[in-house]
Amino acid sequence: MAHCHVLFYFCIMDISEFVKNGDQYFLPNLSIDLVIIGYSDAKLKCLLLKIGKKWLLPGGYVQRNESVEDAAQRILKSRAGLEDTFLKFLAVFGSEDRQFKSFLEQFAINEHIHLDQKSWLTDRFVSLTYYALVNYEEIFPTTGDFDEAFGWFDFKNLPEMWMDHNTIVNTARIQLITDIQHEYHAHNLLSESFTMPELHKLYETILGDRIDRSRFQKKMLSTGLYKRLPKLNKNTPGRKPYQYRAKK
Amino acid sequence: MAHCHVLFYFCIMDISEFVKNGDQYFLPNLSIDLVIIGYSDAKLKCLLLKIGKKWLLPGGYVQRNESVEDAAQRILKSRAGLEDTFLKFLAVFGSEDRQFKSFLEQFAINEHIHLDQKSWLTDRFVSLTYYALVNYEEIFPTTGDFDEAFGWFDFKNLPEMWMDHNTIVNTARIQLITDIQHEYHAHNLLSESFTMPELHKLYETILGDRIDRSRFQKKMLSTGLYKRLPKLNKNTPGRKPYQYRAKK
DNA sequence: CCAAAAGTGTTATGGCTACACCCATGT
DNA sequence: ACATGGGTGTAGCCATAACACTTTTGG
Numbered sequence: 001m002a003h004c005h006v007l008f009y010f011c012i013m014d015i016s017e018f019v020k021n022g023d024q025y026f027l028p029n030l031s032i033d034l035v036i037i038g039y040s041d042a043k044l045k046c047l048l049l050k051i052g053k054k055w056l057l058p059g060g061y062v063q064r065n066e067s068v069e070d071a072a073q074r075i076l077k078s079r080a081g082l083e084d085t086f087l088k089f090l091a092v093f094g095s096e097d098r099q100f101k102s103f104l105e106q107f108a109i110n111e112h113i114h115l116d117q118k119s120w121l122t123d124r125f126v127s128l129t130y131y132a133l134v135n136y137e138e139i140f141p142t143t144g145d146f147d148e149a150f151g152w153f154d155f156k157n158l159p160e161m162w163m164d165h166n167t168i169v170n171t172a173r174i175q176l177i178t179d180i181q182h183e184y185h186a187h188n189l190l191s192e193s194f195t196m197p198e199l200h201k202l203y204e205t206i207l208g209d210r211i212d213r214s215r216f217q218k219k220m221l222s223t224g225l226y227k228r229l230p231k232l233n234k235n236t237p238g239r240k241p242y243q244y245r246a247k248k
Numbered sequence: 249m250a251h252c253h254v255l256f257y258f259c260i261m262d263i264s265e266f267v268k269n270g271d272q273y274f275l276p277n278l279s280i281d282l283v284i285i286g287y288s289d290a291k292l293k294c295l296l297l298k299i300g301k302k303w304l305l306p307g308g309y310v311q312r313n314e315s316v317e318d319a320a321q322r323i324l325k326s327r328a329g330l331e332d333t334f335l336k337f338l339a340v341f342g343s344e345d346r347q348f349k350s351f352l353e354q355f356a357i358n359e360h361i362h363l364d365q366k367s368w369l370t371d372r373f374v375s376l377t378y379y380a381l382v383n384y385e386e387i388f389p390t391t392g393d394f395d396e397a398f399g400w401f402d403f404k405n406l407p408e409m410w411m412d413h414n415t416i417v418n419t420a421r422i423q424l425i426t427d428i429q430h431e432y433h434a435h436n437l438l439s440e441s442f443t444m445p446e447l448h449k450l451y452e453t454i455l456g457d458r459i460d461r462s463r464f465q466k467k468m469l470s471t472g473l474y475k476r477l478p479k480l481n482k483n484t485p486g487r488k489p490y491q492y493r494a495k496k
Numbered sequence: 497c498c499a500a501a502a503g504t505g506t507t508a509t510g511g512c513t514a515c516a517c518c519c520a521t522g523t
Numbered sequence: 524a525c526a527t528g529g530g531t532g533t534a535g536c537c538a539t540a541a542c543a544c545t546t547t548t549g550g
Contacts, residue, residue: 028310030278030374062276068342068374092337092376094316126278126316126376128340197502212540217503219539238501239547445529460514465530467512486528487520 028094029125032072033059033165035090035172036080038136038152039189042205044176045136045152046169047080048159052106055151056162057169059127072130080132080139086188088179090129090172093164099124103162131172133188180206184225187246193229195241196220276342277373280320281307281413283338283420284328286384286400287437290453292424293384293400294417295328296407300354303399304410305417307375320378328380328387334436336427338377338420341412347372351410379420381436428454432473435494441477443489444468 034057036047048055060075062068069087076085101122108115115122136152153159155173158166180186186202187194200216220226229243282305284295296303308323310316317335324333349370356363363370384400401407403421406414428434434450435442448464468474477491 026309026312027278027368028312030275061274062342062374064274064276064372065344067344068340070344071342089340092316092340094310094319094376096313096315096318120275124312126310128342128374195502212542213502214504214542215540235549236501237499237547237549239503241502443529460512461529462515462531463513483522484528485520485522485526487530489529 029120029123031059031061031125031127032068032075033057033093033127033129033168034072034076034079034087035129035131035169036076036134037131037172037176037189038134038139039202039205040136040152042201044155044173044205046155046158046172047139048151048153048161050149050151051103051162052110053160054103054162055153055159055165056103057129057165068128072128076130076132080134082134082138086133086185087130088132088185090131090168090175092126092128093168094126095164096124098127098163100163127168129168129172131176133185135189135191137191177206177208184220184223187226193243193245195232195243197241199244277368277371279307279309279373279375280316280323281305281341281375281377281416282320282324282327282335283377283379283417284324284382285379285420285424285437286382286387287450287453288384288400290449292403292421292453294403294406294420295387296399296401296409298397298399299351299410300358301408302351302410303401303407303413304351305377305413316376320376324378324380328382330382330386334381334433335378336380336433338379338416338423340374340376341416342374343412344372346375346411348411375416377416377420379424381433383437383439385439425454425456432468432471435474435492441491441493443480443491445489447492 036058038045038047047058049058058075058079060071060078062071066074072087073083073085076087077083099122104115104119104122107113151159155169158169160166161169180203186206187199189202190198196217197213199220200211200213203216204211225247226244227247229245231240232243234240284306286293286295295306297306306323306327308319308326310319314322320335321331321333324335325331347370352363352367352370355361399407403417406417408414409417428451434454435447437450438446444465445461447468448459448461451464452459473495474492475495477493479488480491482488
């Protein structure tokens with residue numbers, strides 16, 4: 001009886017037959033999608049890519065000789081040009097209807113490319129999604145060239161996106177809110193050195209609520225995660241704030 | 249310039265060529281592995297499957313017309329015979345060296361099956377892992393038949409397992425510890441109706457620490473998640489405890 | 497000097513901890 | 524009666540909240 005179960009599950013013959021059924025794959029395709037989050041003008045932004053009339057998340061595939069995590073970092077680097085970026089796993093999106101069919105048809109028409117209807121690309125995809133926290137200022141320093149295809153969007157004003165990518169971005173936004181209260185990784189959205197008022201404003205933006213300035217500062221300092229640097233010179237009235245840097 | 253990037257990423261021709269390279273797949277295989285957790289004899293147990301000399305987690309594949317979540321539930325049902333089981337996503341395991349080669353060779357030898365060296369089964373796998381909380385008593389009511397192939401193992405006394413499955417189980421254990429303090433889902437390890445002392449003992453077991461009995465009871469009741477039922481009749485000295493049931 | 501900005505201090509409050517106490521039941 | 528086990532109450536403690544106060548700087 002035991003062997004019945006074992007054989008049912010691991011019977012190599014059965015599954016080998018099962019894997020292809022008239023060029024249809026048994027195992028779903030696997031892709032990676034990234035929610036690249038930036039912070040500018042006191043708003044959270046998300047980097048999107050435009051295809052046809054809709055937008056989508058930057059993404060890619062896992063290659064043979066790299067781990068999933070490495071693939072995510074590689075894709076992020078190719079998109080944003082940054083290394084050692086803060087990247088965190090978000091969720092698996094694996095509904096049975098996740099496929100790029102309409103997306104690719106639109107794209108093929110636009111680019112005058114022949115699209116094979118049986119291509120694995122039009123088949124169902126399972127997406128591993130990550131969110132990245134990047135310094136908006138350090139990305140695309142020679143911006144302008146990509147304007148037609150890339151764009152930063154306010155989280156509260158997202159364009160229409162392909163497939164379930166709107167849902168993914170929203171999931172990332174909610175996850176970020178819960179994460180920063182435990183992980184204190186939001187500083188990755190700022191420059192390497194930043195001031196407490198800047199960090200305070202960032203937290204207020206992400207949480208969408210007022211935070212007591214006094215308590216916030218004390219809490220952040222008590223974590224011991226930040227190293228105090230010399231004061232910042234600025235030309236506005238008021239005290240000069242200290243700068244801080246995240247310890248490693 | 250913008251289009252260069254777009255074409256690089258979505259160039260259908262390039263990727264279509266890339267996907268197969270002498271029967272080697274470009275995209276990694278995708279599998280699901282389950283850490284099925286039970287509670288018995290005041291210990292946390294994990295359901296494992298034996299192949300050759302080592303053990304492994306129950307698992308399976310995502311079929312064409314089902315979501316990843318549905319696949320996990322289906323696999324769980326086929327293993328444990330339970331429906332509507334508590335199941336939670338754990339993590340993605342996606343190192344570049346995750347393959348069943350030695351596992352399958354051992355299996356093929358044991359079962360006298362010819363193993364095609366180029367089979368996709370021996371290729372690299374990305375695993376989506378879930379953990380399930382089940383009622384130990386309700387699983388395999390006709391136990392004994394499966395003894396050769398299945399086994400419950402104490403979390404602190406795991407056997408040698410194939411691939412990185414030891415790591416997966418350990419990750420699940422740690423995740424469970426952090427989860428139950430926020431989600432209060434541990435009651436899924438008990439019968440449908442349970443007493444507070446039972447729940448208390450369960451929490452102490454999972455957290456591996458003493459918990460104040462008084463505070464625990466008040467905290468659990470204050471969540472409003474549990475409905476009080478009539479008292480339990482038992483034949484031991486002391487007060488009869490109330491029974492509780494998780495509200496939906 | 498004044499207003500704005502940044503840093504620090506003070507008191508009240510709510511939840512958690514530890515323990516004490518009370519109640520029910522089998523032997 | 525009493526040992527055992529289950530349920531509830533209470534005083535101390537600590538983290539958080541709300542706000543007040545002080546210091547620094549540009550105009």
